[in-house]
Amino acid sequence: MYSFEFTRPSDLSVAVDALKGDGAQALGGGQTLIPVLKQRLAAPTTLVDLSGIESLKGIRRMGDMLVIGGGTTHGAVAASGDVAAAIPGLVELTSKIGDPQVRNRGTIGGSLANNDPAACYPSAALALGAIIVTNQREIAADDFFQGLYATSLEEGEVITAVKFPIPAASTYQKFEQPASRFSLTSVFLAKMQDGSVRVGVTGAGADGVFRHEGLEQALSANFSAGAVDGVSVSAEGMSNDLHATPEYRANLVKVMTKRAVEALS
Amino acid sequence: MRPKGVKMATISMTVNGKQLSGEAQGNTLLVEFLREELKMTGTHVGCDTSQCGACVVHVNGESVKSCTVFASACDGGTVATIEGMANDDGSLGVIQQAFQDEHGLQCGFCTPGMVMSIADILKNNPQPTEAEIREGLKGNICRCTGYHNIVKAAQSAAATLSGAAQAAE
Ligand SMILES: Cc1cc2nc3c(=O)[nH]c(=O)nc-3n(C[C@H](O)[C@H](O)[C@H](O)COP(=O)(O)OP(=O)(O)OC[C@H]3O[C@@H](n4cnc5c(N)ncnc54)[C@H](O)[C@@H]3O)c2cc1C
Numbered sequence: 001m002y003s004f005e006f007t008r009p010s011d012l013s014v015a016v017d018a019l020k021g022d023g024a025q026a027l028g029g030g031q032t033l034i035p036v037l038k039q040r041l042a043a044p045t046t047l048v049d050l051s052g053i054e055s056l057k058g059i060r061r062m063g064d065m066l067v068i069g070g071g072t073t074h075g076a077v078a079a080s081g082d083v084a085a086a087i088p089g090l091v092e093l094t095s096k097i098g099d100p101q102v103r104n105r106g107t108i109g110g111s112l113a114n115n116d117p118a119a120c121y122p123s124a125a126l127a128l129g130a131i132i133v134t135n136q137r138e139i140a141a142d143d144f145f146q147g148l149y150a151t152s153l154e155e156g157e158v159i160t161a162v163k164f165p166i167p168a169a170s171t172y173q174k175f176e177q178p179a180s181r182f183s184l185t186s187v188f189l190a191k192m193q194d195g196s197v198r199v200g201v202t203g204a205g206a207d208g209v210f211r212h213e214g215l216e217q218a219l220s221a222n223f224s225a226g227a228v229d230g231v232s233v234s235a236e237g238m239s240n241d242l243h244a245t246p247e248y249r250a251n252l253v254k255v256m257t258k259r260a261v262e263a264l265s
Numbered sequence: 266m267r268p269k270g271v272k273m274a275t276i277s278m279t280v281n282g283k284q285l286s287g288e289a290q291g292n293t294l295l296v297e298f299l300r301e302e303l304k305m306t307g308t309h310v311g312c313d314t315s316q317c318g319a320c321v322v323h324v325n326g327e328s329v330k331s332c333t334v335f336a337s338a339c340d341g342g343t344v345a346t347i348e349g350m351a352n353d354d355g356s357l358g359v360i361q362q363a364f365q366d367e368h369g370l371q372c373g374f375c376t377p378g379m380v381m382s383i384a385d386i387l388k389n390n391p392q393p394t395e396a397e398i399r400e401g402l403k404g405n406i407c408r409c410t411g412y413h414n415i416v417k418a419a420q421s422a423a424a425t426l427s428g429a430a431q432a433a434e
């Protein structure tokens with residue numbers, strides 16, 4: 001690791017000011033950033049650790065929204081009765097991220113900001129139509145993800161919370177890459193209050209997380225595993241690596257969507 | 266190696282019940298602080314890439330990979346390591362004894378992390394199923410045992426601890 005200064009403010013405004021400095025970078029749970037720093041793929045001059053800021057942590061229900069603080073750990077979401085009651089798919093998702101130690105440190109803000117193409121949370125944010133709240137503004141999930149490891153966050157912008165509309169039903173079906181424990185191809189399926197169905201796919205797209213319109217239309221019209229059979233999922237635009245071909249991933253999109261439908265039927 | 270001219274800070278933490286302090290740079294990992302500054306070498310570094318769990322310790326009651334946490338982030342906190350798992354008279358603690366009884370270790374390199382992870386599993390779920398034990402050990406890799414005897418050790422420790430808890434009632 002290159003050397004850097006380390007600060008751990010307890011106040012968000014102090015952190016935001018510190019992040020205005022040249023070469024400053026936010027540290028969430030460090031479960032991605034610390035390995036990146038070890039490989040010298042990043043060279044911040046100052047790390048601003050957000051983990052001491054209590055106002056970034058916590059889960060609360062606000063009307064028809066579930067609001068999760070940007071510094072809330074995966075483990076806290078997985079263990080939350082409020083989340084289980086409102087959006088059970090988020091409990092399924094967070095309880096399968098990595099391992100217990102990763103879940104005790106890693107945060108929702110860090111996961112969304114990082115937008116790893118195989119990360120779990122981005123699929124839920126897209127499928128549920130989440131709103132990403134920062135210290136500056138609110139960003140719709142559909143506008144937030146900008147391709148591999150890219151988001152519409154500006155330099156120094158901090159994710160303070162994520163607002164999830166509470167759906168009628170939700171589930172996360174993960175097909176794990178067993179060595180990394182990330183998603184090889186996973187599907188977050190949400191049945192919204194108005195009856196429409198939204199499908200977020202992670203791990204498969206060469207440009208990162210995406211919604212599959214064909215599957216959404218078919219399932220909104222007819223919520224059954226059979227409806228999935230009638231949709232063609234193209235291998236074009238799917239990623240290709242030593243773990244899976246684009247065709248294999250395209251097939252998995254259908255398989256995991258069917259499992260999701262069956263889980264909710 | 267510490268590059269010259271890099272700012273050091275004094276940080277303090279309660280480790281296994283003792284208040285300890287030492288010097289750390291911004292990029293000093295918790296495991297480096299424990300091993301090199303506090304000279305507590307029971308916590309191991311297997312991979313240094315957040316995969317193997319040999320470095321698992323508890324920070325403020327939660328199990329973490331100490332190779333993937335900065336020491337400065339634990340300033341003022343409470344840390345539990347393998348050195349605190351033995352009984353006060355130096356004899357093996359329940360989980361450690363279970364590893365010996367069930368042959369849960371061969372080379373022993375992964376064992377400190379395994380013991381700390383199992384302590385965490387049993388704290389949250391005193392009578393876990395085999396599947397829950399295996400799920401809870403997902404972040405711990407062992408190159409020797411094939412895991413079966415580690416799982417048996419966890420089951421045996423769970424039985425001993427819950428037996429002791431019943432006897433106390
Ligand atoms: C062994 C292992 C297995 C894993 N398995 C999975 C898995 O199965 N699924 C999965 O989804 N993930 C997995 N992860 C990644 C994990 O979920 C991370 O927690 C997550 O990707 C990053 O969150 P973090 O809080 O640790 O962020 P950090 O690593 O601290 O930061 C990541 C990036 O986000 C920025 N950042 C952090 N917090 C904020 C914020 N509040 N606002 C703005 N920017 C911020 C940082 O500057 C940095 O650029 C795994 C990690 C490991 C080590």
Ligand code: FES
Binds near residue numbers: 309312316321332
């Ligand atoms: S040394 Fe920390 S996970 Fe391997």
Ligand code: FES
Binds near residue numbers: 371374375
């Ligand atoms: S006993 Fe050798 S690595 Fe586990």
